[in-house]
Amino acid sequence: MPSLIGSYSLFFGLGCSIFIIFFSIKNFKNSSSFDSKILSFSLLQLLFVIVSFIGLILSFIISDFSNETVFNHSHTTKPLFYKISGTWGNHEGSLLLWLLVLTLFISIFLLNTKNLLKNYRILTLLYQQIIIIGFFIFIIKTSNPFNYIYPEPDEGLGLNPILQDPALAIHPPILYLGYVGSSIIFSSALAAMSLNWVSKEWAKHIKKWILTSWIFLTFGILLGSIWAYYELGWGGFWFWDPVENVSLMPWLALTTLFHCVLVLEKKSILTSWVIILSITTFTLSMCGTFLVRSGILNSVHTFANDPERGVFILIFLFSLIFLALFIFFFFYKVENKKINSFFWLSKETAILVNNWFMMYFLSVVLIGTIYPIFLDVISSQQISVGPPFYHKLIVPFLIPFLLAMAIGPNLNWIKSDLKNKFYLFLFLLISLVLSSLIIINLKIDFLINTVLISSAFYLFFITTRDFIVHRFQNLAQNVSHFGFSLFILSVLFNNIFSSEIITNLKVGETFKTKDVTIFFEKITKKKEQNFDAITGKFSITNSKNIEQILNPELRIYNQPNIVTSEADIKINLLSDKFMTMNLVQNQNYFNIRYQHKPFMIWIWASIFIISFGGLISIFKRRHET
Amino acid sequence: MKLKIIPIILIIFFSIIFIIFFKGLQKTSIYTPDENFEKNVPSFTAKVIKTGVENSSEQLFSGDQFYLMNIWASWCAPCRAEHNFLMKLKVNENLKIIGLNYKDKEKNALNFLKELKNPYDKILVDGDGTIAIDWGAYGVPESFLIHNKKIIKKIIGPIDENLYLDIERLIK
């Protein structure tokens, strides 16, 4: 029953689009005030999508296996929480979530922009409707979550156990709010272009949307990384897997965008560039969806592949690109160029430098992700592009980037000089000395690490000084930059000082190195609701004779029949101790992985700090206006 | 003039990307190694099952008849499926079938052969799977047809009717 309602609701939702477009076009030409019918139909459409979404959730809760999506991804023995999160843990359901976010954001947009130009609101709505209709058709045609199976199976196939996890349950909604939220930026950029309204006011208004998307996207990526860290069992949190890259690309574009929207807001320059970035951001989100859902790339995160879906998104994606190009070249008139230049030492230049590097990082990630497809199509040769490629091309460029990030915010708008900036050099010196000391003491021989650590420390000190000297001036920016320096430092130290032991152990055996002793005390078996657990008890003794117990676990899920390995992680402020155990084919020992990972918690914390900066920025705006 | 060129270049650029993505969709994203990589029989030594006698690859493939090197395990379901074809191939006088028992327990392996009959002229043991890697294999079953110390055919996955006929043709 809920499936049926959901299914109809989807069609009614699509039907609303016709009315919205009809009234919008009528309203656009004739009247001077905004027609409230448009708003009503938009809200009605949102309502239908919500009903449809709730319908799907209910089908999952009551385990209605006559629904194909539920049958494929759920099981009666699954805990209620994961029944619900299973709704968006699959292709069909997650697309319904896409649609929900699309309609939700445009409704909020309409409610929130009552005092803006009427035609701008209508056009934004119309462009957004193009995206919405595209997704409606995509869902109904190729990925309908309400497909019916007869006769009704007694039991479902179950959700992949590695997805049965609290962090991953809330990861998609949060990520999508950022990922899909960028659609509003796209639509409104097209609208502003069509009306030639790319101005300070527009920048001021769109900035909120950019920041909101950015914060959600940051959190979404963070949750995904945390999940990968403890669930995938190898202690890494970022692997440059295509799926991760695909979320990183819009993030980089968004970050660039809000830096340069600041310039547009203050000085009404860089207009075309802001527009190009606004379009790029959402295009990258769509492109990401294409890459992940079409199965064109292979990655850890597999969705069911269906070539028809791939073709649909591909055509849709390029229609949007060509639409944007068309509007850009035929409607949008580039402003006169007389103020379009900069003094070399100014905040504008610093932001341009930021944009320059960000775009470079983006191009590395984009090219690295799609190059294998190109090579395969053109020459039928297959290669892999993995972490070493990204590290080699990104890490050296981080050095000037960090320095620019420290100096830039301390420059003035329009023109600046280096008087009274003595501290900038002083701190540089201190950072160099400090990092050399660290490197020499710990005998690390990489020159690039020394320089990189120095520049990260530099940013760290400069931002810390700014807290003390300027207090609440530029707080948001300062917090985020500080967070970034902390992030780079923790990732670097984590990389340099991590240590690991991989070995095979039977119960009762001990493994010794000069720093650590691992004793495999025992295993216990336990039965849970939908899996059997085998828990190992290990005692780890370090060189200072401090003992700690770790209990990694193996879970043998019944539906589907999959064995997962749950890491046990002991977290403290300085380092994580991470342990997993795995079965080995036809052997009576377990494969044990023990890792000592310094500063893990600081990596997560620093990302929190970075996005907290964004939050401050949003609330500060509210305050001023 | 200048304004016209840029849109045209962009349209061409995006169209090319579109075509490449479109063609990419038709290709599988799952990688299988090219079947013509290494032609030479790798050199290795392995123990024979039960007796534990060491054998080197030079001795094993020294004759001038054909050899079929088959990687298998008792726990692998597709190995059961291809077993029939191995039995059929066994009748060929000029073909010697050598089994490489992959990550298996000796007892299970012997029971498997007792149940389904033994097609192998010799069975080698690869307890930790490292010999399979010398062969460039990455799963079970995989088979290699060898003649004059050269690999003339590599089969990833189980032998089916068509592959069986192929082998019969090649060793004629």
Add this chain to the structure above:
Amino acid sequence: MAQEQSLTYKITKNLRCLVCQGQSVYDSDSDFANSLKIVVQRKVDEGMSENDIYEFLKTKYGEWILYDPGLNKKTYILWLLPILLFLIGGAIIIKKLKLKKT
């Protein structure tokens, strides 16, 4: 011993597993990955250099197994295009700055 082991980890992190194709050999627990780890460890113990091991595996499984594509005629665009874009970006910014002076 510890040093040789960390070299093994480093190498296996740069190898892509053919069974679960989204993971590195180091990360994966498939039978293939586990065996490959042993093979790499042995080669390291024998004193084979990192590059020789990569070359060895390249002949067995193809270039696909390496996560770090070398610079060759297949990958010039991959490595050089981002750098080229970076230079173009720099040129555009410098041009903008020059406009002000004149």
